[in-house]
Amino acid sequence: MDTITGAKILVTGPNSSVGLPVALDLATRNEVWGVARFGNADLRARLEAGGVHCETVDFATADFTGLPDDFDYVCNFAVARGGDGDWDRDLAANGEAVGLLLARCRRATAFLHCSSTAVYQPAGAHPLAETDSLGDNHRAMFATYSIAKIASEVVARTACRQFGVPTTVARLNVPYGDHLGWPWFHLKMMEAGLAIPVHPDRPNRFNPIHADDIVRQVPWLLAAASVPATVVNWAGGPATVEEWCGLIAELTGLEARFEETERTIGSVTTDNTRMHALVGPAEVDWRTGITRMVAANR
Numbered sequence: 001m002d003t004i005t006g007a008k009i010l011v012t013g014p015n016s017s018v019g020l021p022v023a024l025d026l027a028t029r030n031e032v033w034g035v036a037r038f039g040n041a042d043l044r045a046r047l048e049a050g051g052v053h054c055e056t057v058d059f060a061t062a063d064f065t066g067l068p069d070d071f072d073y074v075c076n077f078a079v080a081r082g083g084d085g086d087w088d089r090d091l092a093a094n095g096e097a098v099g100l101l102l103a104r105c106r107r108a109t110a111f112l113h114c115s116s117t118a119v120y121q122p123a124g125a126h127p128l129a130e131t132d133s134l135g136d137n138h139r140a141m142f143a144t145y146s147i148a149k150i151a152s153e154v155v156a157r158t159a160c161r162q163f164g165v166p167t168t169v170a171r172l173n174v175p176y177g178d179h180l181g182w183p184w185f186h187l188k189m190m191e192a193g194l195a196i197p198v199h200p201d202r203p204n205r206f207n208p209i210h211a212d213d214i215v216r217q218v219p220w221l222l223a224a225a226s227v228p229a230t231v232v233n234w235a236g237g238p239a240t241v242e243e244w245c246g247l248i249a250e251l252t253g254l255e256a257r258f259e260e261t262e263r264t265i266g267s268v269t270t271d272n273t274r275m276h277a278l279v280g281p282a283e284v285d286w287r288t289g290i291t292r293m294v295a296a297n298r
């Protein structure tokens with residue numbers, strides 16, 4: 001399924017960095033509803049100008065009763081990753097909310113739950129497959145994130161079976177684009193003369209995936225949904241932090257200065273065999289994507 005047309009689609013977190021291009025793209029051919037708290041009025045206005053119908057819902061309380069219950073597809077990009085370690089709120093907003101959302105949308109043809117490779121136990125340069133050990137690899141930066149994402153996967157898997165809604169749990173690696181993601185953040189740090197934190201267990205290898213590939217693969221991921229849920233890595237690459245910062249330095253003349261610290265995320269690189277079989281590979285080579293990102297920002 002390379003495109004979806006004429007459907008009624010709910011996108012949660014349509015104002016997130018990953019969800020925004022997806023919601024705007026889907027809204028060119030479909031009736032798209034977006035839910036979030038919409039603290040940023042500019043982003044809400046941008047979505048509405050792009051045809052997205054925005055409704056305010058706080059996932060911490062997760063009252064979805066004001067929403068229609070006849071969505072054809074649901075794409076869940078909302079994530080609460082408060083850095084304050086409020087476990088109760090973050091498990092409610094990331095876990096309980098997913099079950100209540102699936103219950104509300106039980107008539108949907110497919111549900112895409114955006115997860116993260118933050119769910120894996122770090123394993124250095126070993127490419128992590130969907131069957132590998134789970135762990136808490138984001139603790140150094142976001143206290144609740146990895147465990148809340150694992151919890152949300154389990155709730156999505158359970159609700160998928162309970163309500164019979166075909167579901168895909170897609171574990172996104174490093175999403176990036178012209179104005180989003182970790183590489184973009186590194187560009188901004190380099191412009192500010194800041195050192196890039198890297199884990200001492202070098203090289204720091206990930207699988208960056210460009211926003212164009214994310215947008216292009218959403219319909220395929222929805223088509224891959226099943227009961228019980230399909231669980232799949234969602235990734236491009238591989239490339240190391242050192243490599244992409246090196247390329248940014250080469251293209252801009254900025255210095256790529258690294259600072260080794262345990263208080264950052266170490267390598268999380270993925271085996272993308274299942275993804276390639278289900279939805280095909282990412283098409284934007286990381287060097288091309290980073291070059292485009294630099295050109296868009298300088």
Ligand SMILES: NC(=O)c1ccc[n+]([C@@H]2O[C@H](COP(=O)([O-])OP(=O)(O)OC[C@H]3O[C@@H](n4cnc5c(N)ncnc54)[C@H](OP(=O)(O)O)[C@@H]3O)[C@@H](O)[C@H]2O)c1
Pocket residue numbers: 012013014015016017018019035036037038039040057058059060076077078079080081093114115116117118149172173174175181182
């Ligand atoms: N960014 C990455 O590097 C990365 C990597 C791997 C996976 N992912 C996954 O990609 C998805 C999107 O991540 P992102 O980084 O693009 O997100 P983001 O930019 O941090 O945005 C978070 C989104 O969640 C919404 N949200 C947060 N708390 C909420 C609440 N209590 N109620 C309702 N909505 C709430 C936000 O809207 P409001 O604040 O307006 O409510 C916003 O739309 C997530 O599933 C994330 O786990 C991201």
